[in-house]
Amino acid sequence: MLSKKTCLLGAAGVAVLLAAALPELTAAGKAAPAAKPTTIDIDNFAFTPATLTVAAGTTVTWKNEDDSPHRIGDKDGTFKSAALDTDDTFSHTFAKPGEYPYICTIHPYMVGKIIVRPAG
Ligand SMILES: [Cu+2]
Numbered sequence: 001m002l003s004k005k006t007c008l009l010g011a012a013g014v015a016v017l018l019a020a021a022l023p024e025l026t027a028a029g030k031a032a033p034a035a036k037p038t039t040i041d042i043d044n045f046a047f048t049p050a051t052l053t054v055a056a057g058t059t060v061t062w063k064n065e066d067d068s069p070h071r072i073g074d075k076d077g078t079f080k081s082a083a084l085d086t087d088d089t090f091s092h093t094f095a096k097p098g099e100y101p102y103i104c105t106i107h108p109y110m111v112g113k114i115i116v117r118p119a120g
Contacts, residue, residue: 039063040112042070042084042104047112054094056119061091070110074102 038058041048043065054060064070064084072081072090078100081090094100094116104110 041065042110045104045107045110047110050111051113051115053115053117056095056097056116057093058116059091059093060114061089063087063089069106070104071106072102073105074100076100080105 038052038054039061040052041063045066045068047062052060062072062081062084064086067086069083069085071083073079079092079102083106084090094114097116097118100114100116102112102114
């Protein structure tokens with residue numbers, strides 16, 4: 001009787017240990033990519049890359065490599081830069097998943113899109 005009881009407790013104990021260990025391993029594996037900054041070059045009146053997919057929480061930086069000023073803004077007003085002169089940068093952190101089409105508000109034919117996936 002005693003040995004049977006001990007065996008049952010042992011199986012339950014292993015299950016508890018596994019349940020405690022697995023979420024930690026999963027979280028550690030997915031934490032790294034979200035913190036990586038990402039840069040979009042503005043060159044020759046175009047955004048490169050034109051479409052960028054990032055994890056939620058990622059900070060995206062635009063850098064103006066043109067001699068002409070550019071000003072970034074999305075259609076919903078979520079983010080908006082000042083006019084960027086040559087070598088100026090603008091950064092925005094995308095906290096919420098979704099699609100964010102944007103343009104250069106000085107040259108509206110310049111279009112780009114940020115796609116934000118849920119973190120993890
Ligand atoms: Cu422009």
